[in-house]
Amino acid sequence: ETGVTQSPTHLIKTRGQQVTLRCSSQSGHNTVSWYQQALGQGPQFIFQYYREEENGRGNFPPRFSGLQFPNYSSELNVNALELDDSALYLCASSLGQRTGELFFGEGSRLTVL
Amino acid sequence: DAKTTQPNSMESNEEEPVHLPCNHSTISGTDYIHWYRQLPSQGPEYVIHGLTSNVNNRMASLAIAEDRKSSTLILHRATLRDAAVYYCILTSPDQTGANNLFFGTGTRLTVIP
Numbered sequence: 001e002t003g004v005t006q007s008p009t010h011l012i013k014t015r016g017q018q019v020t021l022r023c024s025s026q027s028g029h030n031t032v033s034w035y036q037q038a039l040g041q042g043p044q045f046i047f048q049y050y051r052e053e054e055n056g057r058g059n060f061p062p063r064f065s066g067l068q069f070p071n072y073s074s075e076l077n078v079n080a081l082e083l084d085d086s087a088l089y090l091c092a093s094s095l096g097q098r099t100g101e102l103f104f105g106e107g108s109r110l111t112v113l
Numbered sequence: 114d115a116k117t118t119q120p121n122s123m124e125s126n127e128e129e130p131v132h133l134p135c136n137h138s139t140i141s142g143t144d145y146i147h148w149y150r151q152l153p154s155q156g157p158e159y160v161i162h163g164l165t166s167n168v169n170n171r172m173a174s175l176a177i178a179e180d181r182k183s184s185t186l187i188l189h190r191a192t193l194r195d196a197a198v199y200y201c202i203l204t205s206p207d208q209t210g211a212n213n214l215f216f217g218t219g220t221r222l223t224v225i226p
Contacts, residue, residue, distance in 0.1 A: 004156075033212045042200060042216030043157065056213050090156050094212055100147050100204030102212055104156030 003027060004105035006091050012111045013081050021076040021108045025093030032074040033102060034066060035090040043090055049074055078110075086112045117201045122221045125191045133186040133220055135201030140181050145204045147214070148175065148186045150197040157200065157216070160186065196224045 003026035013019050025032050031050045035043035045058035049068035063079040072093070078085055088109050092102035118136040125131040137146065147162040161168055161175045163184070168175045174187040188195055200219040204212075 031212060035214075035216075042198075042218050043214075045213040045215070048212050058213060092156070092212070100145055100162060100202075100212060100214065101159050102149075102157075102214065104158065106154075106156050 004091060004093050004103050006089075006105040006108050008108055009106070010109045010111075012113060014113050015081055015083060017081050017112075018077065018079045019081060019110060021078075021089050021091075021110075023074045023076070023091030023093075023105060025072045025074065025091075026103050029093035029095050029103070030072055031094045031096060032068055032072065033092045033094070034074070034076045035092065035104075036060070037088040037090060037107070038084075039087070046076070081112045083112050086110060116215065117203060117217060119199075119201050119217065119220045121218065122223065124223045124225060125188075126225050127193060128190050131188040131191045131195070131222065133188075133199050133201075133222065134183065135185070136183045137201070137203055138182045140203055141205070143205060146175065146177060146181075146184050147202045147204050148173070149200045149202060149214075149216070150195075151200070151219070152194075152197045160199075162204075191222075191224045193224050193226060196222055198222070 005024045007022045033048040034046040037043040048056040052068045065077045067075045088107040090107045092104045094102050148160040149157040151157045163175045176185045198219040200216045202214045
């Protein structure tokens with residue numbers, strides 16, 4: 001087991017609503033990354049947090065935001081949900097911000113109606 | 114981002130070796146080659162990585178061409194549990210936020226009993 005846990009595992013929202021997804025990183029890991037995976041596609045990088053600060057961001061609008069807490073757990077917040085936000089959201093933790101060796105959780109599947 | 118090219122799909126018989134190719138002709142001198150795989154309904158799983166020399170671990174072997182423009186992931190004896198999408202990814206540890214992994218669409222490996 002990777003030790004990365006995400007919640008909730010599944011959720012359904014409607015357009016315009018807001019959602020918060022949570023992630024507990026593997027013990028000792030200080031870096032958290034979030035990815036979005038649409039059906040049939042590979043995961044896409046949203047952003048990374050290291051020492052509670054965002055230090056890398058992919059091509060996602062500002063309505064995608066996040067937090068990292070002192071215990072290295074993290075949240076992903078998405079405002080003003082759109083239908084295209086329906087996807088599997090994956091959290092990954094790593095020991096350090098530049099290792100390339102990530103440990104992924106099983107994801108939160110979001111459906112926007 | 115330096116990109117990789119992989120076949121969309123491959124098949125292998127159970128208990129036979131599998132060679133998964135990856136081309137990365139624009140790789141830079143400091144880029145690492147990472148392989149991840151994603152089993153159905155799970156998050157991606159780290160498999161192996163290397164820089165210049167061939168690498169072995171309990172899961173697989175990574176053979177890197179001398180000019181580093183291509184690499185091959187080798188599963189020595191495919192099992193049904195190895196059926197997954199395999200992603201070849203280049204990472205740049207010199208860059209902040211280097212955990213921004215570009216997954217692409219990967220190679221879907223089917224293992225035939």
